[in-house]
Amino acid sequence: MKLYRLGLVGFGNVNRTLVELLQKTDGELRQRYGIEWRITGVASRRIGWRVNSIGFSVTELLHAAGSGSFAEIHGEQCHGYSDWLDAAKADVLFEATSLNVENGQPAIDHIRAALEHGAHVITANKGPIVHAYEELSQLAKRRGQQFLFESTVMDGVPIFSLFRNCLPAIEVKGFKGILNSTTNVILTGMENGLSFDGSLAEAQRLGIAETDASYDIDGWDAAVKVAALVNVIMGVRLPPDKVQRQGIRELSAESVRAARSAGMPYKLVCQARREGPTVRASVRPEQIPLTDPMALVSGTSSIIQFETDIFPGLTITEENPGLYATAYGMLADFIRAAGS
Secondary structure (H helix, E strand, C coil), X not given: CEEEEEEEECCCHHHHHHHHHHHHCHHHHHHHHCEEEXXXXXXXXXXXXXXXXXXXXXXXXXXXXXXXXXXXXXXXXXXXXXXXXXXXXXXEEEECCCCCCCCCCCHHHHHHHHHHCCCEEEECCCHHHHHHHHHHHHHHHHHCCCEECHHHCCCCCCHHHHHHHHCCCCCEEEEEEECCHHHHHHHHHHHCCCCHHHHHHXXXXXXXXXXXXHHHHCCHHHHHHHHHHHHHHCCCCCCHHHCEECCCCCCCHHHHHHHHHCCCCEEEEEEEEEECCEEEEEEEEEECCCCCHHHHCCCCCEEEEEEECCCCCEEEEECCCCHHHHHXXXXXXXXXXXXX
16 A cells, blocks of 8 residues: 555646545545555645645545635645645645646646656646647656646546557557537537527536637637647647637527538537648538538537547547546546556
8 A cells, every 4th residue: 555645736626526536436546556645735726835744634625615615624824836845745746727828837837846846747737738748748757757637638538548558659640529518519509599699608507618618619729639639649749829720609500500400510620630740730610421420429528530550540439528527537647657
């Protein structure tokens, strides 16, 4: 049995659900993997930089998250991230702060410092993957640590680990898929008779779309995911702003319904194709024939189709995931890191 001290940067939906999942699977982690854990550091804008060397009460943390009041959590405040890292002595850092599309900060600095402190790092933040993947991967390798990020694309579906662990020495020639659930939900709502604004409002009411959903509607979320896949799986440096991008904002409800009636529904399609030493990538609305599995993907589901030198078509589909799917990706990465 090995004890792992855990640090959580960001305590929003993802890391809170991760804590619930850690608690739920505690027995299996002990018995099957020899993993014992305690949370010695928690940080967010509302919590501050808080540490507890003997481990925070999970019950207290989850209750405080539910009530929105963290004043009664037993722990000491640190003055900043560096002091927090020293005091928490985390063996594993879970980084789940908000995405910064422009430069990936401050998540990149969080991850870099944690690796230099000797911690494995697991993130659900796409920013570090698209802006600093090579640097952070090399740093982790030099330090003998793991830098893992399975939850950044398609929640906990093992896309990155599939190619890393199960399909070595394979060349990915390209991929195509539907990777943004918000636009998929909006398009489905429009097909079912809602206006664009009405479908967006319904997605917001269900908690699928953010209050400001422009990041999804204008294709930025999808472009960042495309860039992450290209950087890691295809091994080509591609910043998000180099992905040709067109969102769904200009699609009318009438055109969406007409396309569905004609058997060619609109989907926000993400794709990339290798062209010599470079990769051409795009995100844009396309009409898909009903004979294509992508046309059948609705709601919050996702799909990706890879073309490789060995497998001409390799398709992965995810049916209506929830927060537990994202948290599971981080849990699975934790188990991988513990076994390294």
